[in-house]
Amino acid sequence: MSSAPAVGDRIVHKEFPPITRHRLALYCGASGDHNPIHVDIDFAKAAGFPDVFAHGMLVMGYLGQALTDAVAPSRIRSFSTRFAAITQLGAALTCEGTVTELIEQGGEKRAKLALTTKDQNGEIKLAGEAIIAL
Amino acid sequence: MVDQSAVGRSFTPVTARVEPGRLRFFLDTLGETNPVYRDGSAAPVPPTYLFCLEMMDATVPFEFLTALGIDLARVLHGEQRFDYHAPVVVGDTLTFHPRVTGVTDKKGGAMTLIVVDTPVTNQNGVHVADVSRTIVVRNARPS
Numbered sequence: 001m002s003s004a005p006a007v008g009d010r011i012v013h014k015e016f017p018p019i020t021r022h023r024l025a026l027y028c029g030a031s032g033d034h035n036p037i038h039v040d041i042d043f044a045k046a047a048g049f050p051d052v053f054a055h056g057m058l059v060m061g062y063l064g065q066a067l068t069d070a071v072a073p074s075r076i077r078s079f080s081t082r083f084a085a086i087t088q089l090g091a092a093l094t095c096e097g098t099v100t101e102l103i104e105q106g107g108e109k110r111a112k113l114a115l116t117t118k119d120q121n122g123e124i125k126l127a128g129e130a131i132i133a134l
Numbered sequence: 135m136v137d138q139s140a141v142g143r144s145f146t147p148v149t150a151r152v153e154p155g156r157l158r159f160f161l162d163t164l165g166e167t168n169p170v171y172r173d174g175s176a177a178p179v180p181p182t183y184l185f186c187l188e189m190m191d192a193t194v195p196f197e198f199l200t201a202l203g204i205d206l207a208r209v210l211h212g213e214q215r216f217d218y219h220a221p222v223v224v225g226d227t228l229t230f231h232p233r234v235t236g237v238t239d240k241k242g243g244a245m246t247l248i249v250v251d252t253p254v255t256n257q258n259g260v261h262v263a264d265v266s267r268t269i270v271v272r273n274a275r276p277s
Contacts, residue, residue: 030186
C-alpha cells in the first residue's frame with residue numbers, strides 16, 4: 001500500500017475464474033491435501049454429496065492471493081477465516097477486504113480487515129479477518 | 135464419537151522443506167502471478183502455504199483423524215487461522231507440532247468441532263507461526 005488506509009476503505013478486491021475439476025485435481029497435488037472427496041465423484045457421492053467440491057483451503061488460497069495483491073506478505077500478522085458454505089464446481093469467486101479498525105499492537109500500527117469470499121450468486125463462502133502492519 | 139479425552143493429544147511432528155519446485159506448482163495452480171513470490175531464493179511463501187507443507191510431508195497422512203477414529207468422508211473444514219511471527223522463505227525447513235486443543239459438540243451431538251493447534255518452528259528454532267484448524271465432524275445419527 002502506498003498510503004495509510006482509513007476505516008471503510010476497500011483495499012482488497014479480486015475476481016477468479018470458475019473452479020473446474022481440473023483445478024481441484026491440480027490443487028490436490030499442489031497442496032498435499034489428497035482427500036478424495038474433492039476429486040473422486042464416487043467417493044463424494046458415497047459421503048452424501050452430489051458431486052466433488054472445492055477444498056476450503058483452495059478458496060482460502062484465493063483469498064490470500066487477493067490479500068497479498070494489496071498487502072506485502074511480510075506485513076500480514078494474522079489471517080483467519082470461517083468456511084461458511086461449501087464451494088461448488090463452477091463457482092466464480094470474488095474476494096474482498098475492507099478496513100474495519102486501525103490499532104496499535106505489538107509496538108506497531110496495524111489495521112484490521114474484514115474479508116469475504118462470495119460466489120457468482122453473492123453467497124458468502126468464506127468470512128474472515130486479517131491483521132496487517134501499516 | 136470424539137470426546138474431551140482427545141484434548142491434549144499430540145501427533146507426530148512433521149518436518150517439511152520449502153522447496154522452490156513444489157512452491158511453483160502451488161503458485162501456478164492458483165494462477166498466482168505476483169512477482170514477490172518468484173523473487174529468487176529468499177521469496178516468501180503465500181499466506182496459506184504452511185497448511186500445505188504440513189500435509190505434503192506428513193509421514194502418516196491425516197494422522198489426527200486416524201488416531202481419533204474419525205472417517206475422512208465425514209469431515210469438513212470449519213475454520214482456519216494463521217498467526218505469523220517471523221518470515222518463512224524458500225529454503226527453510228519447518229517443523230510442525232500438532233495438538234488437539236478443543237472438542238465441542240454442536241447441534242445435540244450431530245456435529246463435533248475439533249480444534250488442532252500447530253506451532254511451527256524453523257531450522258534455527260525460531261517460532262515462525264501458529265496454525266490453527268477447526269474441523270467439523272458430521273457424526274452418524276443413531277438409527
